Amino acid sequence: xxxxxxxxxxxxxxxxxxxxxxxxxxxxxxxxxxxxxxxxxxxxxxxxxxxxxxxxxxxxxxxxxxxxxxxxxxxxxxxxxxxxxxxxxxxxxxxxxxxxxxxxxxxxxxxxxxxxxxxxxxxxxxxxxxxx
Amino acid sequence: xxxxxxxxxxxxxxxxxxxxxxxxxxxxxxxxxxxxxxxxxxxxxxxxxxxxxxxxxxxxxxxxxxxxxxxxxxxxxxxxxxxxxxxxxxxxxxxxxxxxxxxxxxxxxxxxxxxxxxxxxxxxxxxxxxxx
Amino acid sequence: xxxxxxxxxxxxxxxxxxxxxxxxxxxxxxxxxxxxxxxxxxxxxxxxxxxxxxxxxxxxxxxxxxxxxxxxxxxxxxxxxxxxxxxxxxxxxxxxxxxxxxxxxxxxxxxxxxxxxxxxxxxxxxxxxxxx
Amino acid sequence: xxxxxxxxxxxxxxxxxxxxxxxxxxxxxxxxxxxxxxxxxxxxxxxxxxxxxxxxxxxxxxxxxxxxxxxxxxxxxxxxxxxxxxxxxxxxxxxxxxxxxxxxxxxxxxxxxxxxxxxxxxxxxxxxxxxx
Numbered sequence: 001x002x003x004x005x006x007x008x009x010x011x012x013x014x015x016x017x018x019x020x021x022x023x024x025x026x027x028x029x030x031x032x033x034x035x036x037x038x039x040x041x042x043x044x045x046x047x048x049x050x051x052x053x054x055x056x057x058x059x060x061x062x063x064x065x066x067x068x069x070x071x072x073x074x075x076x077x078x079x080x081x082x083x084x085x086x087x088x089x090x091x092x093x094x095x096x097x098x099x100x101x102x103x104x105x106x107x108x109x110x111x112x113x114x115x116x117x118x119x120x121x122x123x124x125x126x127x128x129x130x131x132x
Numbered sequence: 133x134x135x136x137x138x139x140x141x142x143x144x145x146x147x148x149x150x151x152x153x154x155x156x157x158x159x160x161x162x163x164x165x166x167x168x169x170x171x172x173x174x175x176x177x178x179x180x181x182x183x184x185x186x187x188x189x190x191x192x193x194x195x196x197x198x199x200x201x202x203x204x205x206x207x208x209x210x211x212x213x214x215x216x217x218x219x220x221x222x223x224x225x226x227x228x229x230x231x232x233x234x235x236x237x238x239x240x241x242x243x244x245x246x247x248x249x250x251x252x253x254x255x256x257x258x259x260x261x262x263x264x
Numbered sequence: 265x266x267x268x269x270x271x272x273x274x275x276x277x278x279x280x281x282x283x284x285x286x287x288x289x290x291x292x293x294x295x296x297x298x299x300x301x302x303x304x305x306x307x308x309x310x311x312x313x314x315x316x317x318x319x320x321x322x323x324x325x326x327x328x329x330x331x332x333x334x335x336x337x338x339x340x341x342x343x344x345x346x347x348x349x350x351x352x353x354x355x356x357x358x359x360x361x362x363x364x365x366x367x368x369x370x371x372x373x374x375x376x377x378x379x380x381x382x383x384x385x386x387x388x389x390x391x392x393x394x395x396x
Numbered sequence: 397x398x399x400x401x402x403x404x405x406x407x408x409x410x411x412x413x414x415x416x417x418x419x420x421x422x423x424x425x426x427x428x429x430x431x432x433x434x435x436x437x438x439x440x441x442x443x444x445x446x447x448x449x450x451x452x453x454x455x456x457x458x459x460x461x462x463x464x465x466x467x468x469x470x471x472x473x474x475x476x477x478x479x480x481x482x483x484x485x486x487x488x489x490x491x492x493x494x495x496x497x498x499x500x501x502x503x504x505x506x507x508x509x510x511x512x513x514x515x516x517x518x519x520x521x522x523x524x525x526x527x528x
Contacts, residue, residue: 008163010159010162010163010166011162011163011166011176011279011280011285012158012159012162012279012285012287014279014280015275015276015278015279015280016275016278016279016280016281016282016283016333017280017449017451018280019280021275021276022422022451022452022455023276023419023420023422023423023426024419026144026418026419026422027142027144027419030142030143030144030419031140031142031143034142034143034202043202044143044201044202045200045201045202053413055413055415055418055459055462056418056459057458057459058456058457058458058459059418059455059456059457059459060454060455060456060457061454061455061456062453062454063451063452063453063454063455066451068177069176069177069280070166070175070176070177143411143412143417144411144417144419146411146412147407147408147410147411147412148407148410148411148412148413148414148415148465149317149319149412150412151319151412153407153408154290154319154320154323155287155288155290155291155294155408156287158286158287158290159287162287185281187281187286187327187330188286188327189326189327190324190325190326190327191286191323191324191325191327192322192323192324192325193322193323193324194321194322195319195320195321195322195323198319201412272427274423274426274427274430275426275427275430275440276422276423276426290408291406291408294406294407294408295404295406295407298406298407298466307466308407308465308466309464309465309466332441333440333441334430334439334440334441
């Protein structure tokens with residue numbers, strides 16, 4: 001499965017170069033990831049309510065072209081890797097079919113405040129997305 | 133005219149109290165204001181492209197109840213004041229009809245880098261919104 | 265007592281007008297307030313560790329002149345109001361003696377997740393600062 | 397040369413997991429990089445004033461342990477790569493000698509709005525830092 005998330009660039013997200021500040025892309029990826037999980041039937045607020053967290057342990061981003069205030073960017077999100085203990089998401093940020101940035105985030109599973117196995121039902125739900 | 137802007141709370145916008153950080157509301161109001169202007173036929177990127185800016189010179193916010201990650205909040209925006217040189221917007225931030233915050237922003241008109249009169253066509257367009 | 269907090273403007277804090285985005289001032293005031301409390305012997309992390317919170321219930325800011333990337337701004341913080349249940353801080357943001365912005369924040373006391381009385385020892389410590 | 401930059405974690409930088417949000421590290425690295433350049437006699441505001449920019453084209457971060465509100469973190473910055481057209485910085489974020497995160501940023505040189513060669517005097521100044 002690939003989910004599509006549309007994000008409208010906010011004024012506050014620009015910097016004095018007149019483009020979206022690079023740190024903001026990490027926030028865009030996160031919004032897209034939350035969207036991905038929600039569409040997959042795993043709303044992240046409910047996951048956290050069970051004491052299960054997927055903190056980011058690695059982040060990679062390559063910037064190809066700038067995004068600007070008022071533009072609508074599209075984030076394509078895929079679950080590119082899955083084990084019993086971690087997840088890998090891959091993202092493409094586009095505007096009108098033009099690639100602006102691509103990246104990944106790797107996440108460990110935390111249960112009750114420490115690294116742990118992904119609960120079985122969540123793992124099964126993610127497996128379907130990973131294959132799809 | 134009152135415009136309605138729907139905003140989904142991002143994880144990055146929360147703080148360790150588990151609610152949206154108060155500084156983020158200024159960003160929400162701005163997104164709502166940009167939306168208001170766009171619906172009114174005054175897309176802010178085009179306004180700025182003419183060298184016309186409406187920097188915030190005053191900001192007031194009262195917080196009634198917290199917003200949380202994953203919630204959809206609604207911002208109601210009105211143009212509450214208009215003169216030849218400045219603008220006043222008023223906002224209500226709600227969730228399911230519950231008032232979370234209310235506030236205002238006052239803006240001066242800047243043309244070519246200094247305080248100036250609002251260009252006539254923009255002023256006329258805003259006048260309609262102010263009355264409406 | 266008035267505390268002085270020096271803040272160096274970060275690139276990420278600017279927007280495409282080439283100045284510090286207005287929402288960032290709320291973050292500056294907060295950093296200055298935390299500093300004020302720490303110098304007063306009330307480190308906020310320790311206050312929170314007791315289950316006592318002072319969420320912002322009102323925020324007001326007036327912007328006089330912009331701050332820019334790389335500049336050092338000085339925030340002057342005073343405890344301007346104190347009751348058994350709330351606090352009022354007033355701030356002046358300056359650069360080289362020039363007033364850039366002034367504002368206030370009002371805070372309610374929350375104990376164990378609901379509005380409550382400020383614990384006596386914290387109230388006494390704040391009283392001294394309020395008079396001073 | 398390795399520069400050391402001390403950063404005090406702000407409340408606004410935490411998220412509802414009670415730790416610094418991962419996107420904030422990109423802002424920390426940037427503050428550290430600006431510091432590095434300033435200490436090296438290349439204040440970035442002056443570099444930009446000449447129409448020379450070093451936008452981030454790649455960002456990598458690995459997170460080892462969380463940072464929390466009120467903590468002082470130390471960012472160690474090195475210029476790890478230098479060519480006529482790009483730069484590579486490497487960073488370690490520590491607290492009391494414990495590694496919290498490590499990362500890198502790669503930057504292209506932009507002159508007058510397009511990719512270009514690093515001006516000779518800046519290149520020479522950077523070469524010294526690279527060797528050092």
